[in-house]
Amino acid sequence: MSLTETPMLKGQALPERPAIQRFFGSVPVSVTIYLAVIGLIAWGSYTGAQNIGYNWQWYRIPQYLYSFTDDGFQPGELLIGLGATLQLSITAFVLASVLGLLVALLRLSGLVIGSAVAVGFLEFIRNIPLLVLLYLFYYVLGPIFGLDRYAASILTLAVFHSALISEILRAGINAVAQGQWEAAKSIGMTTSQTYRYIILPQSVRFMLPPMTGEVVHLIKSSAIVSVIAVAELTTFGRNIISDTYMSFEIWFTVAMVYMVVTLILSVGVSYLERRYDVDQ
Amino acid sequence: MTQTAPIIEATNLDKFYGDFHALKDVNLTVHQGQKMVICGPSGSGKSTLIRCFNGLEWHNSGKLVIDGIEVHEHAKEIRELRQEVGMVFQQFNLFPHLTVLENLTIGPMKVRRIGQQEAEETARKYLDRVHIPEQANKYPSQLSGGQQQRVAIARSLCMETRIMLFDEPTSALDPEMINEVLDVMVELANTGMTMVVVTHEMGFARKVADTMVFMEDGRIVETSPPDQFFTNPSSERCRIFLDQILEH
Numbered sequence: 001m002s003l004t005e006t007p008m009l010k011g012q013a014l015p016e017r018p019a020i021q022r023f024f025g026s027v028p029v030s031v032t033i034y035l036a037v038i039g040l041i042a043w044g045s046y047t048g049a050q051n052i053g054y055n056w057q058w059y060r061i062p063q064y065l066y067s068f069t070d071d072g073f074q075p076g077e078l079l080i081g082l083g084a085t086l087q088l089s090i091t092a093f094v095l096a097s098v099l100g101l102l103v104a105l106l107r108l109s110g111l112v113i114g115s116a117v118a119v120g121f122l123e124f125i126r127n128i129p130l131l132v133l134l135y136l137f138y139y140v141l142g143p144i145f146g147l148d149r150y151a152a153s154i155l156t157l158a159v160f161h162s163a164l165i166s167e168i169l170r171a172g173i174n175a176v177a178q179g180q181w182e183a184a185k186s187i188g189m190t191t192s193q194t195y196r197y198i199i200l201p202q203s204v205r206f207m208l209p210p211m212t213g214e215v216v217h218l219i220k221s222s223a224i225v226s227v228i229a230v231a232e233l234t235t236f237g238r239n240i241i242s243d244t245y246m247s248f249e250i251w252f253t254v255a256m257v258y259m260v261v262t263l264i265l266s267v268g269v270s271y272l273e274r275r276y277d278v279d280q
Numbered sequence: 281m282t283q284t285a286p287i288i289e290a291t292n293l294d295k296f297y298g299d300f301h302a303l304k305d306v307n308l309t310v311h312q313g314q315k316m317v318i319c320g321p322s323g324s325g326k327s328t329l330i331r332c333f334n335g336l337e338w339h340n341s342g343k344l345v346i347d348g349i350e351v352h353e354h355a356k357e358i359r360e361l362r363q364e365v366g367m368v369f370q371q372f373n374l375f376p377h378l379t380v381l382e383n384l385t386i387g388p389m390k391v392r393r394i395g396q397q398e399a400e401e402t403a404r405k406y407l408d409r410v411h412i413p414e415q416a417n418k419y420p421s422q423l424s425g426g427q428q429q430r431v432a433i434a435r436s437l438c439m440e441t442r443i444m445l446f447d448e449p450t451s452a453l454d455p456e457m458i459n460e461v462l463d464v465m466v467e468l469a470n471t472g473m474t475m476v477v478v479t480h481e482m483g484f485a486r487k488v489a490d491t492m493v494f495m496e497d498g499r500i501v502e503t504s505p506p507d508q509f510f511t512n513p514s515s516e517r518c519r520i521f522l523d524q525i526l527e528h
Contacts, residue, residue: 182336183373183432187387187439188363197386201377 049248061249064240081236082257088154088232089219095158096218100165105195107170118166125163130224133160138228153225161218168210172203205273212269216262223258233257284312287443287474288333293342295328295498302328303339304498310443310476315469317485318478320495321521326478329495330445333476334365347442363391366436370448372428374420380407380431381416384438392439399438406434410464426457430464437468444468446477480525486510494518 016022023029049056064076075083107118125133137159138152147155176199184194226234237254241247288310295303303325310316318326331337332344338353347364349357375383384403388394394402407413410430412423420428429449436444446465450458462484469475469488479485485492485506492509494502494517502509502518513519 177373179369179371179373180375182367183369183375183435185336186334186362186365186367186369187435188359188391189387190359193390197390198375202375 045248054248056249057244057246058249060244060246061253064250064253077236077240078233078253078257081231081233082261084231084236085219085222085233086261088150088157088225088230089215089222092154092157092161092222093215093218095154096161096165099158099162100169103162103166104169104173107166108173122163122166125160130156130160130221131227134224134228149225149228149230153222153228153230156225157218157222160221161214164217165211165214168207168214169203171210172207173199175206176202208269208273212266216265219262219265220258284314286310287312287314287347288476289343289345290329290332291343293329293332293339293344295325295332295337295339302498303332306342306498306500308493308500308503310474313472313474314490315474315488316476316491316493317489318476318493318495319480319482319485319521319525320501324495325498326495327447330367330447330476330478333443333445334362334367336367359391363439364442366439366441366444368429368432368436368444368446368449370451372420372425372432372452374428374432374435376420379417379419380412380423383420383431384435387435387439402438402440403434406437407431409437409467410434411460424457425453426460429453429457429461433461433464433468443474443476446475446479448478448480450479450481482510482522482526494521496521 017025024033046056062076064078066076066079067074103118103121106114107122109115128136134153134156137147137156138149141147141155142149142152173195180198180202181194184198189198222232223234225232226238229235233254237250241250244250286309288308290306290308293303293306294301306325306329308329318329320326328337332339332351333346335351335358344351346361349361351358351361375386378386381400381403384406385396385399388399388402389396404413404416407416410433412427412430415423415427415431420431423431433444433449449465450461453461458481462481465475465477465484466488475488477484477489489506492502492504492506493500494509494513494515496517502513502515504514508514509518510522513522
């Protein structure tokens with residue numbers, strides 16, 4: 001019997017989803033529910049604020065973001081603060097990556113002392129709160145090594161995140177097939193050549209998603225340095241509030257600014273990921 | 281066969297993985313230009329043995345001298361040795377993030393410190409020899425398994441190796457691609473390259489091998505020329521093995 005003569009089996013229709021699931025799963029209903037929840041929260045905050053006699057002054061907010069003068073566009077305090085936050089985060093991230101790679105390589109070195117040092121570092125950093133680490137750097141190591149508040153902040157963020165980054169790097173390195181090591185060795189490459197030309201370029205693909213998460217995490221946790229009054233977004237927000245008492249509007253705005261930056265970052269990287277996949 | 285200088289000399293090799301005794305008192309000599317085919321049931325130590333020949337595994341006791349260099353875990357010359365001894369893997373192990381041409385040039389350029397232009401000329405010469413000059417700018421994932429394995433052979437050849445080791449080079453291939461790889465290996469054998477091949481392709485062995493080795497349970501059970509090996513093996517176990525794989 002040839003294939004074409006095979007009688008087609010008449011499939012039984014799959015049972016439909018229950019009506020209630022179909023109702024809640026439909027797009028208009030989902031959107032309505034979503035808007036209702038958002039509206040409820042907004043209404044709740046608004047009436048709550050009314051009840052305590054809060055005086056909303058949203059119209060005063062834009063000047064803290066930007067203004068136009070005769071000289072053209074002028075960034076407001078919040079944007080300047082954002083610039084400082086980004087500078088702080090980028091510097092800390094670069095340092096954290098270098099330190100993280102070092103720790104990851106120590107851990108993978110196969111030397112007993114190497115992995116002992118790496119594990120000790122990891123456990124020490126991971127098991128103390130970021131805030132306490134910041135106090136350690138600023139109030140203890142600061143006076144000893146002459147670190148100003150800016151240097152102490154960068155080092156705190158770099159050291160804290162290097163521990164997390166080293167684990168991401170280690171996982172990415174381990175995700176590259178063992179055969180790649182063997183192939184590189186069999187053509188006579190040294191360990192460092194193998195890392196540089198073979199292993200690390202391939203592990204980027206595995207590291208990109210968690211590394212993005214880590215950058216987002218770092219930008220957010222950089223807000224903590226406002227407790228030692230380093231000039232950055234959160235500190236600027238706090239300063240404006242102490243001048244104007246517009247705490248509701250400013251904190252909402254500061255939150256939005258953080259969100260916009262981290263969302264742009266996530267979208268950008270997911271685009272990058274797709275490109276990397278094509279190249280493979 | 282006229283005897284040439286020995287290039288691989290293994291004396292009383294023993295190898296353990298934990299409690300598992302992978303190589304048991306292995307003695308083997310490979311002469312320059314020799315084509316040796318090693319076969320045997322899986323787990324018999326064939327792969328382990330040839331992986332010792334370029335330092336991907338280390339023997340625990342015994343003596344292994346390759347090309348005048350005594351091989352052991354702490355030998356400084358191990359990288360020089362690996363440049364002389366090429367290895368072709370069952371799973372190809374091409375570098376997926378590099379093009380075919382880059383796969384072939386990265387070793388010569390980074391390890392042998394040869395200029396890019398010269399490295400590319402050599403690479404194209406060997407791509408020609410494995411009959412895929414037109415694939416130079418593709419990525420490995422865009423090639424068929426047979427083509428990938430031929431690139432892997434070319435990658436080893438680009439290091440101007442003097443010995444080629446093949447670890448079941450056709451076992452991961454679809455049947456219709458096995459011959460294109462074997463053909464390249466036969467041609468390579470005809471150039472006088474010293475080859476040690478772990479394979480179950482007995483047609484290839486008959487055509488190319490001048491020495492057959494049968495391993496079982498970590499031991500070399502039989503070493504003989506192919507005529508004798510296929511017609512009148514001296515050990516009973518080898519006869520049974522051959523019957524099993526030559527049945528059809």
